[in-house]
Structure formats: structure tokens, C-alpha cells
Amino acid sequence: MIKIDHLFTSYSTINGPVHVINDVDFEIFDNEIFGIAGESGCGKTTLLKALYDIIEFPMVVDSGKLILSGEKNGKAFSYETGQIRKTWWNNISYVPQAAQSVLNSIVPLKNQFLDSIPKADKKNERSEQTLKRVSDYLEELSLSPDLLNAYPFQLSGGMRQRVIIALATFMSPNVVLADEPTTALDVVVQRGILMMLMRLQKQLKNTMVIVSHDMGVHYQITDRMGIMYSGSMVELGKTEDIFEKPIHPYTQMLVGALPRVGDKSQKTGIPGRPPALTNPPPGCRFAPRCPKATDECRKTVPKFSEVEQGRFAACHLLNRGGV
Numbered sequence: 623m624i625k626i627d628h629l630f631t632s633y634s635t636i637n638g639p640v641h642v643i644n645d646v647d648f649e650i651f652d653n654e655i656f657g658i659a660g661e662s663g664c665g666k667t668t669l670l671k672a673l674y675d676i677i678e679f680p681m682v683v684d685s686g687k688l689i690l691s692g693e694k695n696g697k698a699f700s701y702e703t704g705q706i707r708k709t710w711w712n713n714i715s716y717v718p719q720a721a722q723s724v725l726n727s728i729v730p731l732k733n734q735f736l737d738s739i740p741k742a743d744k745k746n747e748r749s750e751q752t753l754k755r756v757s758d759y760l761e762e763l764s765l766s767p768d769l770l771n772a773y774p775f776q777l778s779g780g781m782r783q784r785v786i787i788a789l790a791t792f793m794s795p796n797v798v799l800a801d802e803p804t805t806a807l808d809v810v811v812q813r814g815i816l817m818m819l820m821r822l823q824k825q826l827k828n829t830m831v832i833v834s835h836d837m838g839v840h841y842q843i844t845d846r847m848g849i850m851y852s853g854s855m856v857e858l859g860k861t862e863d864i865f866e867k868p869i870h871p872y873t874q875m876l877v878g879a880l881p882r883v884g885d886k887s888q889k890t891g892i893p894g895r896p897p898a899l900t901n902p903p904p905g906c907r908f909a910p911r912c913p914k915a916t917d918e919c920r921k922t923v924p925k926f927s928e929v930e931q932g933r934f935a936a937c938h939l940l941n942r943g944g945v
């Protein structure tokens with residue numbers, strides 16, 4: 623399980639701090655695919671970096687923390703922000719945004735696999751044995767073991783993404799974080815990657831966190847999801863509930879803007895733009911774009927609270943009989 627406990631992060635800039643994650647507080651369970659959605663720049667990658675504990679300058683955790691806990695090989699573990707990195711690959715792994723460019727083009731894939739496996743695991747094994755395990759694992763994932771002798775530039779974008787997912791799951795981590803794993807791939811390849819992630823999650827019975835700005839991706843594979851807006855979580859719940867009965871006006875507009883089979887009506891999208899994180903409005907950050915905003919919305923930040931069991935939202939209108 624991952625507990626995100628009242629997390630605040632910012633980026634240091636020459637013009638002062640830019641607050642990107644603001645009081646984000648929720649839990650991600652074992653054995654689920656959890657999705658994080660929201661417009662470009664709302665802080666999805668920043669949140670995922672905090673989850674993976676890659677907190678490097680100019681990113682700063684101002685307050686709050688993360689706790690990654692679970693059980694592996696019969697042993698319980700618990701790591702907090704600052705310690706999570708000790709368990710990279712073993713208990714948590716990460717597929718970064720634009721991961722396809724992460725592989726080193728001039729190094730054969732087998733060397734990149736061997737370099738990525740933690741030393742503790744390598745110590746007891748000769749590399750040929752490790753390579754045999756890697757090659758068996760690739761076969762299990764319907765990938766050719768011949769890929770190990772290839773250079774990344776010889777592979778298509780979709781194939782590179784599959785190899786990276788294979789790398790990230792090779793040690794059977796309890797948590798896999800994937801940032802936009804299907805962006806920039808055509809729909810057929812996209813579907814293949816999503817199927818691969820779902821199959822792996824079923825096999826490992828672990829936690830997968832999928833970041834995507836594409837609501838279609840969440841609809842297809844996530845069990846629960848959170849919607850981010852301008853550095854905050856504005857709604858969270860079971861994916862089917864979010865699509866069937868969105869609560870927050872922003873989610874309602876996001877879901878309303880999706881095309882549906884047979885519906886020929888004109889889709890308008892969401893008017894306006896998210897506020898600049900350098901100078902956010904004082905109350906609810908969605909208020910300037912919200913058709914239902916009141917004076918209270920423009921003045922006070924709404925609390926992210928449980929609306930129904932397992933369903934959370936941050937909207938003043940909920941306290942006044944509904945949105």
C-alpha cells in the first residue's frame with residue numbers, strides 16, 4: 623500500500639517557489655490498478671516522482687510524506703520518503719514519461735537488463751544465469767529473447783516500451799509506477815501495451831499506478847482513479863463511478879467532453895485554461911472556469927473529503943446539497 627500523507631511539494635525557481643503538489647492526501651491499495659488523470663501541467667509527473675522518491679533539486683518536499691508498505695517473500699516492509707529509494711526495483715519500480723528515450727541507444731539491451739538488476743541479486747548469480755532468467759521472462763511476456771542482443775535504436779517505439787515494462791517488472795515489485803505508458807503510440811500498439819500491463823498486474827497481484835491524460839486509458843484498465851487539477855486532487859473513486867456519476871464540476875466537464883459511440887453531438891471541451899501555478903487564484907483553483915462557482919468558491923480552498931464510502935471530492939457545492 624502507498625499512503626500519501628498531506629503532501630506539499632514545490633520547485634525552486636529564481637522567482638521563488640512554485641507550489642505544485644498541494645495537500646495531496648490519499649491511499650493506493652494492494653492489488654489494484656490506480657489511475658491518475660488531469661490536464662497537462664497539473665502535476666501528475668511531479669506526484670509520481672514523489673511516489674518513487676526521486677526528489678531532486680529543484681523539486682522540494684515542503685511537508686507531508688509517503689509511506690510504502692507491504693509484504694514480500696513473507697517479510698513485512700515499510701519505507702518512508704527518503705528511504706523508498708533503497709527498495710527501487712525490489713519493491714517499487716518506475717516507467718518514466720517518454721521512457722522510450724531512457725534506454726541508451728548504443729548499449730545492447732542485455733547489458734541494460736544486467737545493469738538494472740540490483741547488486742544484491744547479481745552477487746549470487748553469474749550473469750549467464752541472470753540472462754537466462756531474463757530471457758525466460760521475456761518469453762513469458764511473449765517477447766523474443768533475441769531482443770537481448772538488439773540495440774534500442776533497432777526497435778519500434780512500442781517494442782521499446784514493452785521492453786521497459788519487462789525491465790520494470792522483472793523483480794516482481796509490489797508497486798509499478800508508469801507515467802504516460804501509451805502516449806505517442808498508435809492505438810493498436812497502445813492497446814497491446816495496456817493489455818500487457820493488465821496481464822502483469824493479474825499475475826503479480828501487485829499495485830500499478832498509471833498516469834495518463836487520456837481518460838480512455840483509465841476507462842479501459844484502472845480500478846480506481848484520481849483526478850488532479852492545478853496541483854491538487856479534486857476527485858477520487860472507483861473508475862466506473864467516476865465515469866457514470868462524476869461529482870466535481872471539473873470531472874463532469876472532463877467526462878462530458880468524451881466522445882461516445884453513436885453520439886453525434888458537438889463536443890466543446892472545457893473553456894478557459896488552468897491557472898498559472900506561479901499565481902494561483904485564492905479559493906478553489908477551478909472556480910475561474912466553473913459555471914457553478916459562488917463567492918465562497920472564489921475565497922476559500924475546498925477540503926478534499928469523503929463524500930460517499932470510498933468516494934472523495936473537493937468542492938464547496940457538495941456541502942450545499944450537491945453539485
Ligand SMILES: Nc1ncnc2c1ncn2[C@@H]1O[C@H](COP(=O)(O)OP(=O)(O)OP(=O)(O)O)[C@@H](O)[C@H]1O
Binds near residue numbers: 662
Ligand atoms: N524543474 C522544474 N522547475 C520548475 N517548474 C517545474 C519543473 N518541473 C515541472 N515544473 C512545473 O510543474 C508543473 C507540473 O509539471 P508536471 O510535469 O508534474 O505536469 P504533468 O501533469 O505531468 O504534465 P504533462 O501531462 O504535460 O506530462 C508544471 O507547471 C511545470 O511547469
Ligand SMILES: [Mg+2]
Binds near residue numbers: 666801
Ligand atoms: Mg507528465
